[in-house]
Amino acid sequence: MTLRVNDLKVYYQTLRGDVHALDGVTFDLADGEIMGLAGESGCGKTTLGKSLIRLDSRMKHVGGTIELDGKNVPIADEKAMVPLRYHEISLIPQYAMSALNPTRKIGRMIKDLMKARGVDPASIEDELHRRLELVGLEQDVLNRFPIELSGGMKQRVVMVISTLLNPSLLIADEVTSALDVSTQRAVAESMVEFRDRGFVKSMVFVTHDLSLVYQMADTIMVMYAGHVVEKASAKTIVNEPKHPYTQMLISALPEVGSTEEQGRLEGIPGKPPGLLDPPTGCRFKDRCPLAFSKCSERPPLVEIEPGHWAACWKTG
């Protein structure tokens, strides 16, 4: 088991009180697993991704543990996290295109980065060239400034840099959202390739686009308002979702080939609850057609079939 997250609670501190962005998140990630983390905006998916590597100053670790390869990850301890970052846990940030230093050539930036992490840049040079070639970039990019690269090229450069030290866990946050469809496919496929070649052991792929994670992820975890709603293999989530939220979300997505005349798709009425003072019990209950009295208690995340977890009183 690569990653084991148990009852993780991370709140944002604001002047009006704590925002319960992650409220008891539990899941496991196996070796070699690519997990798609999907949900609407404000569901906590990016917060979860960030919590696994670095809490910013507004984020407060309230409870729960994270274990990576059997070792505890001390996320609240800024100093103790430093040796883990990049070596063990790495991140491709949202808007990776603006993550590159505009005043440094790519090659120079990578050297600086390696020195800062205590790695001799010469020792990884061959590997760097090999990996650039693998994602279809020429070595020449190392002598260029970020502004000279296209969006897809920058994304691939960041991908190569993030995985250069073979981290155990890679968090990819909305890496393909700003790309055109054809570049999107190339980037997504090279991420799978990186996993297959063992450059990263496992990956959390944060996205709002379910049809994209279906293409590349082994499992999909769906979040709603700070809670985990359902986790199962990608095929199961898309074809036989059990939780009412997942079912409604999947059926609201138009597909290539579906037209309004063939059948009108319906959205989910209402909007997610505010997390400053979240409702008790199931957080989807106000929008859920199946809600009943028991939903005022929080449903536990239970394994309803091997590898298929859902948090709903009606599916248990």
Place this chain on the structure above:
Amino acid sequence: MLELKNVHKVYRVGAFGGGRKRAVRDVSLTVEPGEVVSLIGESGSGKSTLGKMVLGLFRPTEGQILFEGTDITTIKGHAARKEYYRHVQGVFQDPFSSFNPIFKADRVFEMIRSTYYPGVSDADWKDRVLDALGTVRLDPDNVLNKYPHQLSGGQLQRVLIARALLLDIKLLVADEIISMLDASTRIDVLNLLSDLKERGLGILFVTHDLSLGNYVSDKSVILRKGAIAEMGPTARVFENPLHPYSRHLLSCVPQLHRTWAEVDAELAANPPEDVELPVAPDEESAPLVEVEEGHFVGINQG
């Protein structure tokens, strides 16, 4: 109703405007009342530029844009332009920046009233607003008297469409109006567009997402580097894509129930009919060839 005839747009680029960039190349298309036309393309395909030219925000470098027979570049003067916007309105990608955060969201309705309907009585106006909100399926209690930050993106987007409906609108330019919305509310806005179509509104739907373009539109136009790659009835373009670029795009779109490998296999098993693509005689024109009724393919730009 709307007709574009060989429209070109060339931007001046570079420090002193010395460079030239052809953003739209020889585009001709029409939008009829009650018809949704999707303009689909990747970034840099000229789809937004086309939308903005129809809205009169840019002037075409060459060619004509006719709205009900009048060339819109000949519309001069405040009163005439105001009259044009009574019939043609746009809604844009980011609903949050379409509103002034200092004022309440329903101020946009008041602006329409003071500009276009100063003579209408309070009670009458209120009825019209409620009617428009009903059409876009918003509960007036939820949106009136609220600030933009209190509303969701989907609600704001529908408020903007309701605003357009208060006018005597005939053509709506919807530029990526759902790409910033969440999956669960997206479909409501799409369904609304199809309701409006039933009422006889023509809609120019600009999008980068093929599956969204497909859901709602009657006609699809796939753009590549400013020129039309393929244009035709939506069902034909998606079932029988003939241009190599359309096929490439379709193979890259992530689909919910089919993997890329499956789509690749399917496209390979159904090779396109042998279509001879037109060849452009020069750098500027982009001729189309009609392959079947109403289904056109354009030049191959590699």
